[in-house]
Amino acid sequence: MLNRHVIRGALALILLALAGLGAWLYSLPPAPALADMPQVAAGEIEAMLAALKPPRRKRPLVAVVGINDATETTDYLMPTGILRRAGVADVVSLSTGPGPVKLFPALTVQADATLARFDAQHPAGADYVIVPAMSRDDDPAVLAWLQEQSRKGATILGVCAGAKVVAATGLLDGKRATTHWYYLQDMLAKHPSIAYVADRRVVADRGVATSTGISASMPMMLILIEAMAGREKAEAVARDLGLASWDIRHASQAFRQTRAFTTTVLGNLLAFWNRERVGVDLQPGMDEVSLALAADAWSRTYRSRAVSFAEASPAVETRNKVRVIPDVASAGQPPAWHLAPFTDQRPAQALDQTLQAIAMRYGARTAHVVALQLEYPWGALP
Structure with missing residues (x-):
């Protein structure tokens, strides 16, 4: 859902910029420090x-x-x-x-x-x-x-x-x-x-x-x-x-559509020849929250899409009895796919590690694009 809206918005913004009408995009105030x-x-x-x-x-x-x-x-x-x-x-x-x-x-x-x-x-x-x-x-x-x-x-x-x-x-x-x-x-x-x-x-x-x-x-x-x-x-x-603490504080101004966000999305979209399917191996008893965060994050890069697979089965039951239906039935990990890691980690660590893996594979800007879509205060948002 958000991906489709972001694509439309990004294309509209680039057209505005090309027409000389998008200068407002470049003059947004810097994001406040999350510590503030x-x-x-x-x-x-x-x-x-x-x-x-x-x-x-x-x-x-x-x-x-x-x-x-x-x-x-x-x-x-x-x-x-x-x-x-x-x-x-x-x-x-x-x-x-x-x-x-x-x-x-x-x-x-x-x-x-x-x-x-x-x-x-x-x-x-x-x-x-x-x-x-x-x-x-x-x-x-x-x-x-x-x-x-x-x-x-x-x-x-x-x-x-x-x-x-x-x-x-x-x-x-x-x-x-x-x-x-x-x-x-x-x-x-x-x-x-x-x-x-x-x-x-x-x-x-x-x-x-x-x-x-x-x-x-x-x-x-x-x-x-x-x-x-x-x-x-x-x-x-x-x-x-995996959380040491939590509260309801939020730096709302840190989350907005910026030049860096728009140009990264457009750049990744234009690299249409370089798409990856990210294989997610479904295992009985796996943590469904970590699974959701990892699969969600890998599917928001505009470079990759998470595809779940498992041995032939109508559904795989997670730790807390969520029945996940695999996209592909496979007797083993498809070797051509890049396996999404960290689905067996505690959820808070799984998300951070997934974002780090995305940064290693596609660059820090793409990882920040994902974090911004998730509205997750990861690192210094661009």
Whole structure:
């Protein structure tokens, strides 16, 4: 999704520059140092945790919803994997209809249930509904279902550009929110009553929470775990993820479309003869969060695309029972492919190491392009 929009935007910007109308692109102020991110008052965190307390069940029910044709990879798999490894809630992955969920930009999975089956099994609704970015913001089945879940008392969490889907339901009208930097202005233009909150990775307001870009679903889930089960549990899960600490601070101005971003994307697109398929070897019990981050990152370079493979099998079950359907059935690693490493690492390390590997293979600018799409504060953003 973001890739397609970036391509269109990059082509438009280069045409403007060639016409002598793109000088504004070169005069943007420098990004603030990530160390200078605004501090968060203790009262703000306490209010957020209170807002995210389980509304009904002692052991909450969490639904992660996706559409079958294109749902963002990390937005869908990271919340599912993190919440399941925490063991503090029942987590169900959903699809709008039968059949596999094609994730974007990489991987295909089998959801646990359809919306209709979930409704039949849980007529009182979920405690929380997590909404990833989707290829369309106006899927009628998703919008109607989210409105009904909210009416039944569920807290709705829009991850990344999933905030645009939540906004399309009307549930963000008159509320404070955020979203991925690339889609922010579009969301505000369509829903002007939304009050944008800068410099926060997560914002909660009256039954709805939203986050900034893709990587923000990790701190968002840790905050949700803390609201469900306390700080000690959240810290234990964070250590398991490879995080020493986390919070909701964010340097919003560090994430924007710059000259370096645009020219790198265009350069990689123009090198169309030099594309790689990055083989991701699916293994039973592998970490689905690390898998999602690595496959997502390798598929955002504009030089490569992650392709999953496994020995002939309808699906490979990950550590936390996510069923991943391989793109290719193979008895062994295809020798012509460059294997994406680090899918067996702790997620925080897997993302950093994947970005480092991308920098080694395609250059630091391409790695920064990936980090910017993931809205991940990796190194000094150009």
